Amino acid sequence: MKILITGCCGFIGSSLTEKLLSKEIKIIGIDNFDSYYSKKLKLRNIKNSLENKNFQFLEGNVENLSKLLDKKTSVDIVIHLAASPGVRNSFENTSHCLYNNINVTDRLINFCINNNIKKFIFASSSSVYGVNKNLPWNEKEDLIAISPYAFTKLSCESLGRMYSKINNINFIALRFFTVYGPRQRPDLAIFKFFDNIVNDKRIIVYGKGETFRDYTYIDDIVNGIINTISLNSNYEIINLGNNQPTKLLDLIGMIENITGKKAKIKFKPLPKGDVPATYANIDKARELIDFSPKIKLEIGLQKFYDWYISNR
Numbered sequence: 001m002k003i004l005i006t007g008c009c010g011f012i013g014s015s016l017t018e019k020l021l022s023k024e025i026k027i028i029g030i031d032n033f034d035s036y037y038s039k040k041l042k043l044r045n046i047k048n049s050l051e052n053k054n055f056q057f058l059e060g061n062v063e064n065l066s067k068l069l070d071k072k073t074s075v076d077i078v079i080h081l082a083a084s085p086g087v088r089n090s091f092e093n094t095s096h097c098l099y100n101n102i103n104v105t106d107r108l109i110n111f112c113i114n115n116n117i118k119k120f121i122f123a124s125s126s127s128v129y130g131v132n133k134n135l136p137w138n139e140k141e142d143l144i145a146i147s148p149y150a151f152t153k154l155s156c157e158s159l160g161r162m163y164s165k166i167n168n169i170n171f172i173a174l175r176f177f178t179v180y181g182p183r184q185r186p187d188l189a190i191f192k193f194f195d196n197i198v199n200d201k202r203i204i205v206y207g208k209g210e211t212f213r214d215y216t217y218i219d220d221i222v223n224g225i226i227n228t229i230s231l232n233s234n235y236e237i238i239n240l241g242n243n244q245p246t247k248l249l250d251l252i253g254m255i256e257n258i259t260g261k262k263a264k265i266k267f268k269p270l271p272k273g274d275v276p277a278t279y280a281n282i283d284k285a286r287e288l289i290d291f292s293p294k295i296k297l298e299i300g301l302q303k304f305y306d307w308y309i310s311n312r
C-alpha cells in the first residue's frame with residue numbers, strides 16, 4: 001500500500017508519517033513549508049522520516065502535485081492534512097485561508113479522481129460546530145461556523161460529499177478536537193503556555209479562563225487516522241476527540257504543577273471566532289473505527305513538557 005500525506009512536515013502530518021513508516025507502509029509526503037510557522041521546526045519534525053527508505057518527500061504546493069509526482073507512481077490513499085490552520089489567523093489572512101484550504105483541496109480531490117485514487121481522508125475540525133450549545137456534539141448536530149477557518153473546513157466536507165456522489169471516490173472527514181502533544185504548533189495555547197511559564201513570561205488568557213476544550217493527544221489522533229484507512233464507506237464524517245473537556249484555568253493549573261512555576265496571567269476578552277466550549281461525542285468513532293483515546297490530559301501534558309525541554 002502507498003499513502004500520500006499532505007502537510008507531512010507539520011505537527012499531525014509528521015507524527016502520522018513516522019507512525020505509518022514504523023509499520024513498513026510506503027509514504028509519499030508533500031509539504032511547501034508554508035510560512036505560518038518556521039521551516040526549521042518543520043524540518044526537525046520530518047528529520048527521522050527523511051532517513052527512511054520507504055519515504056519519498058516532495059517539496060512543493062499540493063496544488064502542483066501533478067507536476068511533482070512521477071506519472072508512473074501509483075497511490076492508494078490520500079490523507080489531506082495540509083491547510084492554513086488557526087482560527088485567529090483566518091481573520092487576518094482570509095483570502096489565503098479560503099484559497100489554500102478550499103481551492104487546493106478541490107484540486108487535490110480532482111487529482112485523485114483523474115488518477116484513479118479511490119480514498120480521500122480529510123482533516124476537518126471541531127470548529128465547524130462553532131457556537132452550537134448542544135454539547136457533547138455528535139456528527140448530526142447543526143453546524144454554526146463563526147470563523148473563515150471553520151467555514152473552509154465545512155466547505156471541504158461539502159465538496160467531498162459532492163464528489164463522493166458523482167465520482168468513484170470515497171471521502172472521509174475526520175473532525176479533530178484540539179490536538180496537543182510533542183511537535184505541537186507553536187501558535188497553539190498549550191505550547192505558548194508552557195513556553196511562557198517556563199520563561200517567566202506572562203500568558204494571555206481569553207474569556208476569564210472559563211472556556212472548555214476537548215484536548216486530544218496526538219497519538220490518539222494518529223491511531224484514529226490509521227484506523228480510518230481500512231474503513232469502507234463512500235462518505236463519512238467522524239469526530240476524533242477525547243470526550244473529556246477541561247476548563248482553561250484547570251489546564252493552566254496542570255501546567256503549573258508540571259513546570260513547578262506559577263503562571264502570570266493577563267485576562268482578555270474572548271476574540272471573535274473563539275468558541276466557549278468544545279466537547280466531542282465519539283460514539284460513531286468507537287463504532288466505525290474502534291477509536292478509543294487512551295492518554296489522559298495530565299499524562300499527555302507531561303509528555304509534551306518532556307519533548308519541549310529536550311528540544312528547546
Ligand SMILES: NC(=O)c1ccc[n+]([C@@H]2O[C@H](COP(=O)([O-])OP(=O)(O)OC[C@H]3O[C@@H](n4cnc5c(N)ncnc54)[C@H](O)[C@@H]3O)[C@@H](O)[C@H]2O)c1
Nearest residue numbers: 007010011012031032033034061062082083123125176179
Ligand atoms: N492541530 C489541531 O489542533 C487541529 C485541530 C483541528 C484540525 N486540524 C487540521 O489538521 C491539519 C494539520 O494541522 P497541524 O496542526 O498539523 O498544522 P501544521 O501547520 O503543523 O501542518 C500543516 C502543514 O501543511 C503544510 N501546508 C500548508 N499548505 C500547504 C500547501 N498548499 N501545500 C503543501 N503543504 C502545505 C504546512 O507547511 C504545514 O507543514 C490541518 O488541516 C488543520 O486544519 C488541526
